[in-house]
Amino acid sequence: MAQLVAGIGTSHVPAIGMALDTGKTAEPYWKPLFAGYEFTKAWLAREKPDVIILVYNDHANAFSMDIVPTFALGCAAEYQPADEGWGARPVPVVKGDPELAWHLAESLILDEFDITIVNKMDVDHGLTVPLSLMFGQPPAWPCKVIPLAVNVIQYPPPTGRRCYALGQAIRRAVEAFGPERRVVIAGTGGLSHQIQGQRAGLINSAWDHAFLDQITNDPETLARIPHVDYVREAGSEGIEMVMWLVMRGALDARVKELHRFYHVPASNTAVGHIVLENA
């Protein structure tokens, strides 16, 4: 039987990947950030998940303006790191789990979540930076990955409530899967940041801390926050935070917070990170 054991929330700032790939992790600017992930690396090395369902968004790399899927589930056997316009990140190929991914696709669609099925796509920093933060720089990723790409760059993204409900459906689907799997789900993006307009550089730490509190303790209330509040309080790109609700929806109503980390800035962004275990 497959089991969904834990959830991880993390930012996916591209500059973090660049810092890692160019050997800057010990520099004073970056050192505190990477220190905030040491707990998680050690914890994952003990937990040994077979597969991570990784909720992220593509940033105009796999998807152009031609087709903008709201929820796109990767069912492929592998995914190449994307060349985003400055060369692909020097990270391992991402191995998928087609058997579980297809089970999820079928279950979710029959559970009335009309997701898009993806058989081939490159994965950008939205997916590979969280992997680097969770696993460091191994020669191969230690587990399989099922990418779930959420549109958050063309308004409107799915609502927080819809993301939360999708997470609940993912939980049902995972638990209905016969073969053994230890599954971790990760929600990525955020926290507060804005990379456009005269208000570029916005950071709202009070909002971010409240978000982290509620993602643990009161996700039902959190899921009702309207898009305009995200944009106003957390910046135009802070709306990415709805993706954390997919992760949270897949966990128990009550969870144990194992680890939390918050750091400003990574480039233009407030970095948030949390590890939640079913209580």
Place this chain on the structure above:
Amino acid sequence: MSQREFDDIPGTPLFDGGMAQKGYHFNTFFMSLMKSDNRAAFKAGEAAYMENYSLSAEQKQAVLARDWNGMTALGGNVFFMVKLAATDGIAVAQMCASMAGMAPADYMRMMVAGGRPIAGNRSRDQNKAA
């Protein structure tokens, strides 16, 4: 959605359906810069390269002037515009500084000091009332 509510947020573009309609060709142009051959062709002659895409005169001018706020107003999506910044060899933070009307060094200092505060940046109406 209430457009009015979003309009009340100062200095914050919203890439909605209207912007997507304006910006389809524009964003297709930006995305073409993911390929190194295209970047080389663009650098060899920006105006000539842009003739391959159905851009308006204003869009072409905004690119030539590296008027980043102008690009978003004309339908550019910031994640697509990042391809142009990368072609220019500038960091996203530098593009942000330009949009915020700040020198890059001042912008970086602001970020390291905790970023642009939300107080005073939440609402045009509140700012007027204050």
